[in-house]
Every structure is written in C-alpha cells, then in structure tokens.
Amino acid sequence: MYFYESSFEGFVVRDENRNAVARVAAEADAREIVAALNLVHAMAGRFPGLKGDAADEVGRLTEQEVDGADLVDFIAGQLEWDGDGRFHEAGEAAVPTVVIRPTDRLVCPHCGHEGTPGDRPFTYVEDAELLRPVKGVEDGALLVQAYYEVSDEGGEARLFCPACNRTFPVPAGLQTEFVD
Numbered sequence: 397m398y399f400y401e402s403s404f405e406g407f408v409v410r411d412e413n414r415n416a417v418a419r420v421a422a423e424a425d426a427r428e429i430v431a432a433l434n435l436v437h438a439m440a441g442r443f444p445g446l447k448g449d450a451a452d453e454v455g456r457l458t459e460q461e462v463d464g465a466d467l468v469d470f471i472a473g474q475l476e477w478d479g480d481g482r483f484h485e486a487g488e489a490a491v492p493t494v495v496i497r498p499t500d501r502l503v504c505p506h507c508g509h510e511g512t513p514g515d516r517p518f519t520y521v522e523d524a525e526l527l528r529p530v531k532g533v534e535d536g537a538l539l540v541q542a543y544y545e546v547s548d549e550g551g552e553a554r555l556f557c558p559a560c561n562r563t564f565p566v567p568a569g570l571q572t573e574f575v576d
C-alpha cells in the first residue's frame with residue numbers, strides 16, 4: 397500500500413518499502429496519487445483478470461468477466477470526491493498524515509552496521525548529471541567544453557553501507573544538511 401508524508405520540499409509518496417514514487421508540492425496532489433495507486437493495487441486484487449496474466453490451476457491464462465456495476469461499486473467504495481473535484485481515499489479522514497520523529501541513531505537496515513561513529517562510515521550517494529556546453533563540430537569531433545556544471549536535481553540520495561555493500565534510503569524524518 398502507498399502512503400505519503402511531508403518532507404522538507406513538500407510531500408513524498410512512498411510504497412510499502414518506503415521507496416519514493418513521487419514528490420509533489422501540494423498535499424492534495426499527494427493524496428490523489430496515493431488514492432490512485434492504492435485503487436489500482438486494490439482493483440488488481442479484487443479483479444485479478446484485469447492484469448491479463450491470471451492463470452488457472454493448470455497454468456492457462458484466464459479471462460475474468462468484470463461486472464460493470466461491481467466495478468463502479470468497488471471504485472465508489474475506494475474513493476471519495478471533494479466539492480472541488482479532487483479525490484482521496486474513502487475513509488481517509490480517519491488516517492492522518494504520518495509524522496515520523498527523526499532517529500538519532502543511524503543503523504543499516506540490512507546488516508545492523510552503525511555507520512556514523514567509527515572508522516567505517518556510511519557514504520551519502522546521490523545521482524548527479526554533469527552539464528557541459530557543446531561548442532561545435534569540427535573535423536569529425538564533437539567539441540564539448542571541458543568545464544562542467546553539476547545538476548543534482550531529481551535523483552534520490554541514499555546511504556551506502558560499507559559493511560554489507562548495500563544501500564538504503566535516508567530514514568524518514570531526517571533532514572540532510574551539508575557541512576564542511
């Protein structure tokens with residue numbers, strides 16, 4: 397199931413493994429994305445034939461008839477619309493936005509390594525693009541300026557654990573500050 401939480405840039409939608417699937421500025425947008433993703437997830441569970449690869453006991457693909465009225469009832473049970481045309485998950489009012497207190501101890505979720513004190517620290521890894529102006533084409537060569545700018549927009553940063561060589565997301569609730 398998907399959920400969203402506030403982040404310092406706005407709101408981040410996450411799956412059950414806490415992977416970020418969307419970042420938006422407005423809470424109503426986050427709510428709609430969560431509702432839509434959970435609806436699709438729930439529909440695939442309720443009407444397995446929708447996936448097109450549901451198989452019977454002997455492995456043959458099966459087609460499932462989906463009654464239109466059932467489908468409408470199902471969707472109406474999953475979503476509620478506001479007066480302004482926005483929608484959200486039905487009954488969502490009972491489930492407030494999750495607020496997570498930041499941890500003060502950072503531990504690898506895979507192996508339990510504690511990578512902040514000591515001599516084997518975690519590495520903060522982020523994807524970045526190098527941007528270099530193209531100067532032209534000359535004698536069969538693309539001329540690209542050696543100097544570059546760095547764009548670090550977009551990619552989600554993660555922490556690399558030197559003990560197990562795996563990465564994990566920065567725990568929710570923690571903000572990142574870059575220091576000397």
Ligand SMILES: [Zn+2]
Pocket residue numbers: 504505506507508509557558559560561562
């Ligand atoms: Zn580890």
